[in-house]
Amino acid sequence: MVPLFKAMVRPILEYANCVWAPYLKKDINTLESIQRQFTKKIVGLNGLSYKERLTKLKLPSLSYRRLRGDLIETYKIVNTIYDPVTTQSLLTRVPDKSITRKTNSFNLTRIRANKNPFKYFFTNRINNVWNSLPNQIVDARNLNIYKNRLDSHFRGIKYTILGN
Numbered sequence: 001m002v003p004l005f006k007a008m009v010r011p012i013l014e015y016a017n018c019v020w021a022p023y024l025k026k027d028i029n030t031l032e033s034i035q036r037q038f039t040k041k042i043v044g045l046n047g048l049s050y051k052e053r054l055t056k057l058k059l060p061s062l063s064y065r066r067l068r069g070d071l072i073e074t075y076k077i078v079n080t081i082y083d084p085v086t087t088q089s090l091l092t093r094v095p096d097k098s099i100t101r102k103t104n105s106f107n108l109t110r111i112r113a114n115k116n117p118f119k120y121f122f123t124n125r126i127n128n129v130w131n132s133l134p135n136q137i138v139d140a141r142n143l144n145i146y147k148n149r150l151d152s153h154f155r156g157i158k159y160t161i162l163g164n
Helices: 002-014 025-040 050-057 062-078 127-132 143-153
Strands: none
Touching: 002 025, 002 062, 025 050, 025 062, 062 127, 062 143
């Protein structure tokens, strides 16, 4: 059942995550409820909590998958895996001279936003998380190394619902 869920349902739930990601708790819970209901229907797991079911099935929460997807897209943009002409204006690095407590070599600036839709737009919602990542993650030589280090770094929150 889990391979079918990963192949048939999760791609629909995760479609265009970077363009649209829910920021309201009710929307996050609505999306997560689909995976919650699926895991309850697996024989022998219905008595466990949602987090325990996810851990047992090795299914990360959908909110973690959205965060991971955003960070992977950011890595691709920062390292010019995508066409730099198209993506050069999406993310802006903080000038080296203006940083007092630099956490990694690719700190990004955040654009001020007063309205919620823009406040939670991809380029704004990812800055704080990206800037808090250690150098060993953002300086990864290639995308697969980056993904492995990212998963290792976020090992503790992989099965929890973020934003709640």
